[in-house]
Amino acid sequence: MNVASTDWNAWVPIALALPLVSFVVSFWMGPRYGWLVPLMATALLLAGWVCTTVILVDHSAGTSHFAVPWFSLGTDVIPIGWWLSPRSVTMLWVVYTISLLVHVYSIGYMAGEGGIARYFAWLGFFTFAMGGLVVSSNLLVTFCCWELVGLSSYRLIGHWHQQPAAGAAATKAFLVNRLGDIGLLVALMLLWSRAGTLDMPALTAMALSEETKTAVGLCVLLALAGKSAQFPLLHWLPDAMAGPTPVSALIHAATMVAAGVYLFVQLHFLFSADALAVAAVVGLLTLFVGGWGALTQFDVKKILAYSTISQLGLMVAGVALASPEAGFAHLFTHAFFKAGLFLGAGALIHAVSRHGHAPQQDIRHMGGLWQSHRLVLVCFAVCAASLAGMPLTSGFLSKEGLLLHVRHHSFYFGVMATASFVTTLYSARMVFYLLSPTPQAAATHPVPAIMQLPLFVLSVGSLFIGLSASPLSIQSWWPVFDAIESAPWVMVVSLAVLVVGVGVAWRLYRHRPTATLHARWVPQTWLDAAQKHIAVTPALQASRLTHHADRRWLDGVLHAASYGYVTCSFVIGWVDRVLIDGWVTTVTHAAKGGGKLFRSLVNGKIQSYLAWGMLALLSFMVWMLYQLAHR
Amino acid sequence: MIATHHIFILSALLLSVGVFMLLTKRNAILILMGLELILNAANLNLIAFNQRYADALAGEAMAVFVIVLAVCEAAVGVAIILQAYRHYATAVPDQISELKDPA
Amino acid sequence: MSAADYFFYGWCLVMVAGLWAMAVSKKLIHAALGLLSCLVALAGIYALLSAELLAVIQLMVYAGGVLVLILFGIMLTGRLSDKPMRIESRNVAVGSVIAAGLFITLIVFVGPAFLSVTSTGSPGSLRTLSLALFSEYTLAFELAGVLLLISLIAGAVIASSRQS
Numbered sequence: 007m008n009v010a011s012t013d014w015n016a017w018v019p020i021a022l023a024l025p026l027v028s029f030v031v032s033f034w035m036g037p038r039y040g041w042l043v044p045l046m047a048t049a050l051l052l053a054g055w056v057c058t059t060v061i062l063v064d065h066s067a068g069t070s071h072f073a074v075p076w077f078s079l080g081t082d083v084i085p086i087g088w089w090l091s092p093r094s095v096t097m098l099w100v101v102y103t104i105s106l107l108v109h110v111y112s113i114g115y116m117a118g119e120g121g122i123a124r125y126f127a128w129l130g131f132f133t134f135a136m137g138g139l140v141v142s143s144n145l146l147v148t149f150c151c152w153e154l155v156g157l158s159s160y161r162l163i164g165h166w167h168q169q170p171a172a173g174a175a176a177t178k179a180f181l182v183n184r185l186g187d188i189g190l191l192v193a194l195m196l197l198w199s200r201a202g203t204l205d206m207p208a209l210t211a212m213a214l215s216e217e218t219k220t221a222v223g224l225c226v227l228l229a230l231a232g233k234s235a236q237f238p239l240l241h242w243l244p245d246a247m248a249g250p251t252p253v254s255a256l257i258h259a260a261t262m263v264a265a266g267v268y269l270f271v272q273l274h275f276l277f278s279a280d281a282l283a284v285a286a287v288v289g290l291l292t293l294f295v296g297g298w299g300a301l302t303q304f305d306v307k308k309i310l311a312y313s314t315i316s317q318l319g320l321m322v323a324g325v326a327l328a329s330p331e332a333g334f335a336h337l338f339t340h341a342f343f344k345a346g347l348f349l350g351a352g353a354l355i356h357a358v359s360r361h362g363h364a365p366q367q368d369i370r371h372m373g374g375l376w377q378s379h380r381l382v383l384v385c386f387a388v389c390a391a392s393l394a395g396m397p398l399t400s401g402f403l404s405k406e407g408l409l410l411h412v413r414h415h416s417f418y419f420g421v422m423a424t425a426s427f428v429t430t431l432y433s434a435r436m437v438f439y440l441l442s443p444t445p446q447a448a449a450t451h452p453v454p455a456i457m458q459l460p461l462f463v464l465s466v467g468s469l470f471i472g473l474s475a476s477p478l479s480i481q482s483w484w485p486v487f488d489a490i491e492s493a494p495w496v497m498v499v500s501l502a503v504l505v506v507g508v509g510v511a512w513r514l515y516r517h518r519p520t521a522t523l524h525a526r527w528v529p530q531t532w533l534d535a536a537q538k539h540i541a542v543t544p545a546l547q548a549s550r551l552t553h554h555a556d557r558r559w560l561d562g563v564l565h566a567a568s569y570g571y572v573t574c575s576f577v578i579g580w581v582d583r584v585l586i587d588g589w590v591t592t593v594t595h596a597a598k599g600g601g602k603l604f605r606s607l608v609n610g611k612i613q614s615y616l617a618w619g620m621l622a623l624l625s626f627m628v629w630m631l632y633q634l635a636h637r
Numbered sequence: 638m639i640a641t642h643h644i645f646i647l648s649a650l651l652l653s654v655g656v657f658m659l660l661t662k663r664n665a666i667l668i669l670m671g672l673e674l675i676l677n678a679a680n681l682n683l684i685a686f687n688q689r690y691a692d693a694l695a696g697e698a699m700a701v702f703v704i705v706l707a708v709c710e711a712a713v714g715v716a717i718i719l720q721a722y723r724h725y726a727t728a729v730p731d732q733i734s735e736l737k738d739p740a
Numbered sequence: 741m742s743a744a745d746y747f748f749y750g751w752c753l754v755m756v757a758g759l760w761a762m763a764v765s766k767k768l769i770h771a772a773l774g775l776l777s778c779l780v781a782l783a784g785i786y787a788l789l790s791a792e793l794l795a796v797i798q799l800m801v802y803a804g805g806v807l808v809l810i811l812f813g814i815m816l817t818g819r820l821s822d823k824p825m826r827i828e829s830r831n832v833a834v835g836s837v838i839a840a841g842l843f844i845t846l847i848v849f850v851g852p853a854f855l856s857v858t859s860t861g862s863p864g865s866l867r868t869l870s871l872a873l874f875s876e877y878t879l880a881f882e883l884a885g886v887l888l889l890i891s892l893i894a895g896a897v898i899a900s901s902r903q904s
Contacts (some may be wrong), residue, residue, distance in 0.1 A: 611731055613668075617660050617831065620838050624845065631849035639748050639788060642854035646847060647752060647785075651778075653843035654759045660835035663828055666813050670762060670775050673806065677782055684791050694872045698880075700794055701873065704801055705884040709891035711806045715813040716895035723901065728817040 014072055015064070018088050021057035021102070022137050024050045028130030036123025044116070047126040048109040051102070051133065058095070058102040058137075065095045071207050073143055082202075089143035089206055093334060097140045097268055100338060101261050104345050105133040107460035108256040111349050114457040115252055115356065125165055125250070132158035136261050140268065145194055145204040148269070152190060152233070155262050156183045162257060163249040175245035182242040186232015186266075193225035197276075209276070216278050223281025226273055227288065234266030234318045237291040241533035243315055244299070247307040251352030254307060259314050259348050260341040267321045267337050271330040286326035290421055292319025295533075297428035301435065305367045306351045309436055313393065313429070314344055320408070320425060327418055328411030335407050339400035339473055343392035346464030350386030353453045353461060354379065354440065369439040376441060378450050381458055385465035387437055392468035394433035395426055395504060400473040402500075409496050423503050430507025435515045644685040651678035665718045665728045669711065676707045744788050751788070755781035766828075768814050772807065779803045793866050 028050040032043045073087030109129060116122055135154035142148045164176030194204060200218045201209060214222075230236060235243040246258050257263070270277075270285070277285065296316025303309045317340050325333030351367075357379055358372055359365040366372065376383060392401035405426060412418040466472070607618060651674050658671030680700045687696030722728050754777055761774030779802040786795035829835075873881050 613660055613730075613831065617834055617838060620656060620660065620842070624838060624841050628841075628845055628849075631845065635849055639744060642851055643748070643752075644785070644789075645851055645854050647755065649843050649846040649851070650756070650759065652846070653839040654763055656842055657763060657835045657839035660838060661829040661832050663830060664768065666768060666810060666817065667762075667771055669810065669813075670771060673775065673802075674759075674762070674778065677778070677802075680794075681782060681785065684786055684789055684794060687791075688789060694869055694876075697791055697794060697869055698872055698877050700791075701797065702880060702884050704794075704797055705888055708801055708806060709888055711809050712895035713891050713898065715809050716897075716899035718813055719816055719899045722817045 015061065015070065015088075015090070017057045017061045017064070018072075018090070018141060021054050021061065021098070022134055022141075024054035024057070025105075025130040025133035025137070029127045029134065032123050032127035032130060036127070040123055043123045043126050044109075044113045047130055048106070048113060051106050051109050051130070054133070055102045055106045058099045061090065062095045062099045065090045065092065071143055073205070076144075076147075084146055085144055085205060086147055087143045088141040090141060093271065094141050096338065097334075098137055100341050101133065101136050101140060104256055104260045104341055105129065105136075107345070107463060108252045108349070111255075111352070111457050111460040112250075112252045114454040115352055116250065119250075121165065125162070128158050128161045128165075129253075129256070132162065132257060132262070136265065139265055143206050145197065145206060145209075149187075149190055149194060152229075152265070152269075153187065155257075155265060156180065156187070156233075159183075159246070159257050159262055162253040163246045165249055165253065169248065171245075172248040175242075175248040179242040179246050182239050183232045186229045186239055189225040189228025189232070193222050193229065196222050196225065206272070214276070216280075219276055219278035220280045223277035224284060226269065226276065227281060227285050230266030230270050230322070231288065232266070233269075234263050234322065235292070235315045236266070236319065236322060237288045237295060240292060240295065240315050241537060244303075244308050244311040247305075247311050251307065251348060251355065254311070255345045255348030255352065258311065259344040263314060263318060264321075264337050264341060267318060267325065267333065270322060270325050271334045271337070274325060274330040277326075282326045286323050286418075289319045289321070289323030289326055290418075290425070292316070293323060293425045294428070295319075297425060297432060300432040301428070304369055306355070306369050306372065306436070306440075307348075307367055309369070309432065310344070310347055310351060313347075313432065316425070316429065317344065317393070320405075320422070323418075323422070324408040324411070327415070328408050332404075332407040332411050335473065336401075336404040339392065339404040339468070342464050342472055343389040343399070343401055343468040346385060346389035346461060346468055347393065349457070349461045349464060350382055350389060353382045353457050354386070356457070357382070357450045357453055359451075369436060372440055373442040375450065376443065379453060382453055382461060383441065385458075385461045386440065388465040389468045390433045390437045394430040394507070395500060397501070398470050400468055400470055403470055403473050406497065406500060409500060410493055413493060413496050423499060426500060427503045427507045430504055431511050431514075434508050434511030438511060438515045641685055641688070644681060648678040648681040648685070651675070651681065663729050663731065665721070665730055666715075668730070669714045669718070672714070673707060673711065676703060676710075679703060748785065748788055751781040751784040754778075754784075772811055772814060775810070776803060776807055779807065791869075793869050 028047045031050075032047055035043055035046065069089070069091040071087065071089050073085035075083045076086035077084055109126070112125070112129070116125055119125070132155060135151045135158060139148055139151035139155060142151060160176050160180040163179055164172050166172045196218065197204060197209070200222075201212050201214060203209060203212075227236075231239045243258060243263065247254055249258070293316050296312045296314070296319055299312035300309045300316060303312060317336070321333045321336050321340070324336055354372055354375065355365050355367055357375060388399070392399035395402045395405045409419065409422055409426075412422060607614070655671045655674030655678060658667055658674065662668050662671065680703050683696040683700045683703065687693060690696075718728060721733060725733050727733065758774040758777030758781065762771045762778070765771050765774065779798060783795045783798040783803070786792075786798055
């Protein structure tokens with residue numbers, strides 16, 4: 007197998023190394039120069055972002071593949087390297103861009119917080135791992151990075167480890183993600199056994215059987231369900247909001263959760279039609295569960311988390327039903343507007359929260375900020391509009407691309423249109439609450455400029471110019487997104503859905519109803535209940551059963567064994583005492599007796615010595631003379 | 638002439654009685670006497686066997702030296718016995734047990 | 741049997757009697773007398789073997805010197821005890837067995853070598869032996885004299901009552 011491919015590009019390792027340097031140096035500098043860490047980490051990431059921009063410009067058209075042998079198992083060589091395609095360099099650039107903006111934002115947001123060095127170190131580590139995941143050409147390396155992003159996610163969710171909720175959420179996210187990782191691991195094993203390689207360029211050129219593709223596809227689907235919070239494994243994401251808001255923006259909205267979708271896009275060629283159908287069903291289910299969840303919440307971060315789940319479901323369904331490029335386009339636009347929404351939400355929370363108190367995240371208590379925080383609210387509203395799919399935004403274009411692809415399947419088209427309606431509904435609901443002029447009781451804090459700048463950049467990116475030169479169709483300057491023939495009736499339908507959605511929201515939420523839904527209507531409740539019934543309770547029962555069996559049977563066997571052992575010990579002890587010790591005692595007695603005997607010879611009487619001497623002389627004489635006489 | 642082997646038997650008898658006294662008598666003087674008997678047995682043999690060699694005098698000369706040695710031994714031995722007697726008030730070696738390991 | 745043989749066996753009888761007295765007598769003085777008879781008989785046998793010088797030395801040194809020394813020893817060691825100079829034996833059986841074994845071993849294994857040997861007569865007259873002692877064995881003779889002197893001095897020193 008030819009693993010060496012020598013399209014060396016020095017920018018890639020430099021871009022990947024800089025966040026890693028930030029990780030190491032942050033930990034190193036943390037104890038003594040804590041104030042310097044945010045600036046240093048941001049500067050390093052800025053340098054990394056420049057590198058990724060260079061890579062993006064270089065590789066906007068062609069692909070390049072570089073690999074060197076990493077290690078070998080027998081005759082099989084596992085290579086390590088990168089595979090730069092327009093898609094992967096775009097994703098890399100998105101990761102670094104969002105990460106850079108989050109770094110800048112965090113300088114202001116995390117000011118005065120504890121553990122800043124740790125925070126920036128893990129942000130850098132996450133950026134490195136995510137970059138490696140994106141550009142890696144080998145699925146094994148991808149898997150390693152996949153685990154590393156999970157690790158940094160765990161560390162960052164639990165950043166405020168003094169709060170029990172944060173620790174529990176981190177553990178939950180970690181465990182649920184591991185469940186998905188089993189899928190990826192099994193998929194890798196299948197590929198290794200069937201295809202004999204984990205190298206993505208080699209895999210693209212390989213023709214695998216439908217069965218293999220179905221199996222691999224379902225396993226990858228499980229993996230992305232864990233990472234991207236798809237239907238059965240989605241309940242960890244709302245809990246993950248216990249982490250700092252910039253982390254939610256970077257990891258749990260824009261990049262890491264999108265890694266599952268990205269992997270789906272990258273490995274789309276490995277999915278059979280059946281697997282794609284399953285993925286579409288999972289995606290659509292997630293889309294509705296997420297949308298429903300967003301409608302039931304009042305916590306702004308939870309709303310955004312459910313919205314993320316919903317949008318990820320839309321992406322998965324889009325990749326499965328439409329095309330990878332269409333799904334990836336939505337991933338791209340989502341990264342910007344969702345990161346913008348989170349950063350905006352973070353800024354609003356920052357504005358209304360008082361130091362020393364739990365952050366105020368309830369949208370019912372966050373109104374009345376229009377006078378003091380106009381720019382933040384405008385940026386937030388632009389991002390929300392993009393989420394809802396308003397014209398002139400990037401979200402409108404990417405959603406349009408998805409709808410165009412499925413316009414010939416009336417069922418899927420109808421489902422997606424309905425989902426767009428739900429999205430519009432909860433986006434409008436959130437914005438109505440936040441824009442309402444209700445006076446804010448508590449004193450508000452100004453939002454520093456360093457937090458407003460990334461927000462502004464992201465909201466500009468959420469406009470149509472972030473994706474396309476034209477506000478009506480994807481005439482992209484991103485070569486990765488294919489241009490699509492626009493169909494006017496699709497646009498009419500989506501506009502109609504938008505108008506209806508905003509109208510219904512206006513009717514329902516204009517007066518800011520404060521009634522909370524009964525807990526049974528909140529998806530979190532029954533998802534947790536399902537988790538409890540499907541996973542936790544059987545696990546507990548199984549452990550109870552095994553405990554019982556353990557005590558009943560294993561302990562019985564152990565007791566029998568120990569009784570037998572004790573009996574054997576007694577027997578051995580008896581043998582030891584009587585036979586072996588007896589033998590030893592006999593030897594000692596014999597020695598003692600011999601000693602006594604010989605001692606009695608040495609009785610201090612000259613004549614007895616003499617007698618023995620004479621006896622010896624006599625014996626010797628007899629023996630010698632006998633020899634002489636019979637010679 | 639006197640049969641040599643009769644003299645040998647006689648000297649063997651002297652030796653045996655000397656050894657017997659050495660082993661059984663408790664009085665140091667008698668032990669000393671046993672020693673004299675053993676030396677005399679040797680002397681008798683030396684002289685008797687010298688008869689076989691007409692022009693050799695080694696045996697008789699040796700006998701002279703043996704007698705000298707016997708005198709020395711008797712003199713020193715009696716002196717030691719006297720001194721020990723003076724010291725321990727006994728002439729029985731068994732009762733002089735200063736060097737003996739206490740049992 | 742010549743006259744010399746009769747004399748020889750006569751001396752033998754005297755010697756055996758003396759040996760018997762030494763071996764079994766209960767009194768120290770009897771043992772001393774037995775020793776005297778043994779020594780005198782030996783002197784006679786030496787004379788019969790025509791070793792006149794040795795016979796004279798035997799009489800003078802042994803019977804006259806050593807025996808007197810021993811008698812003095814008997815007298816000096818017996819003076820503290822009130823009981824008569826009775827002597828007892830012990831381990832008679834062991835001593836008898838060893839002595840008898842020695843005797844029998846010598847007779848059985850060594851004795852037969854002398855069965856056919858007869859004495860060739862008198863090699864050493866007084867003159868030749870004296871000449872040999874003062875010529876061939878001068879060194880040994882002088883050393884024996886020195887040894888005798890040392891032992892006599894040693895005996896006198898050891899026996900002296902003066903404590904060092």
